[in-house]
Amino acid sequence: MSAERVTQPAAAVERYVAQFEAFAANGAGAAPAWLRQTRAAAIERFGVLGFPTTRQEDWRFTSVTPLMETPFVPAPAGGPVGTPASFGGGPRLEFVNGRFSAERSTVAGLPTGIRAGSLADALRGDDAALIEQHLTRHAGFAESAFTALNTAFIRDGAFVHVPRGGALQDPLHLVFRSAPGRAPAVAHNRILVIVDAEARATIVEHYLGGDGPYWTNQVTELVVGDGARVELVRLQQEGAGAYHVASLHTNQGRDSELKVHPLVFGAALARHDITSVLEGPGAELLLNGLYLLGGHQHSDHHTVIDHAQPDCRSHEYFNGVLDDRSRGVFNGRIIVRPGAQRTDSKQTNHNLVLSEDARADSQPQLEIYADDVKCTHGATLGPLDPKELFYLQSRGIAPAEARALLVYGFGAEIVGRLQHSGLRSRLEGLLHERLAAGWAA
């Protein structure tokens, strides 16, 4: 190993520490004292952790070296962007380079009492106390360099609050765009969603950007109150040169129901960590993800489902479709705490590997400390099944169409679990478009 390679990580860490110092001295002064303290603690922690390496168990299959070696600058305000995303109408909050864009957003028609807007604004408004209760409280940064870095740079993002008994009927779209700039840039987006007891919400996180290299470093905290029902779609359509590193932290109350659908289509390198705590008895969780990769794309999901209380159900399904030289990683950890009796947990990870150069890695991790539980898991990987192809052919379907149908089915199996029918059919359309574009030919 050359001396240069040894000093490189330290230099990369220094770059962001210096950016933090400029940020703290400049744009961050308006934040409340507690947040300034948290940010300072977070950058300090980032300095200690540094960027993860493939020698760490959780990063064995995913190297962030290219990300670390790219000198990202803080994403500048504004910048030219395309037309508003066309994925569905209804209320939307749009962010460009990590900053709320009022002119590209519309919250007309939101029921009264529901808050949806810029986190930066909310921190200065009536919801400051509620935000202090939750922001950074669910997404721990002690063990995650990327979460620590995001926390250090909290400035803006989305804040959503659905009060007790309220209902966000139409999906709320949170659109994050990266505008191309002169130098590769990083945006540290933050989302805080609080859905109080007996409330309902459907939310779409949507990530988009140009072709050049840029980095989205994103953290979402989602609090689901007792008896609340939430559906979250996460549509990642970043540009071809993008690095997308994100984490989702959910916390569910008694008898609540949460459905999360992470759908990965874009980015050169994508890493998504999901930590879901079933903190109230009787809570139900669906983690239902899809990664559709080609070229040299790399996508890594690390999920942790924490059954902290009895009588909870978690169903986790991830499907991967991998073409060309792409690589999909899935690591699903399920923890059943002592006393979490009658836990019902199911996990599957199916990978369709369409090319000899593509690769899928799948790792279930079950940690069960209660005795009356039902936990199952299963993983498969392989090419298209000749038996399935012949079955379709024997019904008159030509081989090329049969292959397309089987690939579509791998995605449609996941998309079919969306509860919101409008979103479901739009995503089925997106899947068709994507495959028709010759992606998996």
Next chain:
Amino acid sequence: MTPATGAPLLEIANLHASVEGKEILRGIDLVVNAGEVHAIMGPNGSGKSTLAQVLAGHPAYAVTEGSIRYQGKDLLEMDPEERAREGVFLAFQYPVAIRGITNAYFLRSALNAVRKHRGLPELDPLEFLDLLADKLRSIDSDDSLMNRPVNDGFSGGEKKRNEILQMAVLEPTLAVLDETDSGLDIDALRTVAGAVDKLRRPHNATIVVTHYQRILNYITPDHVHVLSGGRIVLSGGKELALELEARGYDWVQAEASV
């Protein structure tokens, strides 16, 4: 190419076929005319399912000798999807599950492939649903399986019922039922076999491949053939099936080996 008038619907001559280098079929001769029902019976390993798979064009089976003419054309020259479009249908012994594709979507894709081949306009989803409702009625079935992924998590009976529904929708000229009765209880058998019987037409033919006689109580065969060691060793009328039921296969095999 038009089929020669008066020619049999299906004419199998001296058919030899092997899988992984092992010869399974050793000279099958069989003629099936329009309007007929043929039962192919025989003990396990006699080659019954191989014959069914060869007719459908399964790539794992190599035909090493002999010929199959269907409507006057060389069936062995056709790809599996071509055979289906020309009206050959295999009801699988083990129907395959297709993840993520609903039964309705699959059926419409298959029907449109067949219709396109026959020069008919393709059906849009609404037109298809009308047709499907008719077909379901025609075989006394309901639409409970339509929005579930093809055969995914279906019970044995549901899978077999689903095969027959596909048959009803695709309206084959030659249907081959590969052990459609296996794994069915008596009620499911009656439902499935009753549906097949309802689909009989003067211009089409059915080959029922089975180990047991009981399905033939519902689908009366015109001819019964006993397959043993990859050859048809005995042919007769429907009473032969009853005799096999009563006496088993040993005597046929014993006579055949003489």
